[in-house]
Amino acid sequence: QVEYFAHLWNIHSIRNQKNRPYLIPGKPVLNYFHPHHRNPDVRFCGKKCDPAVLQTLRQSIAGYGR
Numbered sequence: 191q192v193e194y195f196a197h198l199w200n201i202h203s204i205r206n207q208k209n210r211p212y213l214i215p216g217k218p219v220l221n222y223f224h225p226h227h228r229n230p231d232v233r234f235c236g237k238k239c240d241p242a243v244l245q246t247l248r249q250s251i252a253g254y255g256r
Contacts, residue, residue, distance in 0.1 A: 199218060202217065202218070203216070204217070204221075214228075
């Protein structure tokens with residue numbers, strides 16, 4: 191059920207809304223994986239992760255799901 195819900199959410203269309211200018215129209219899956227498809231001026235806002243912090247986080251969750 192979770193996978194089905196996520197699929198439906200990711201393919202639904204978000205419309206422009208004049209009272210919510212902060213919303214980005216389009217399909218969530220396309221907005222996430224292909225942000226330039228609607229707006230060529232969009233910029234990548236990702237940040238590099240500190241490898242030491244990432245390793246600490248991985249170690250802290252190593253036992254989950256086993």
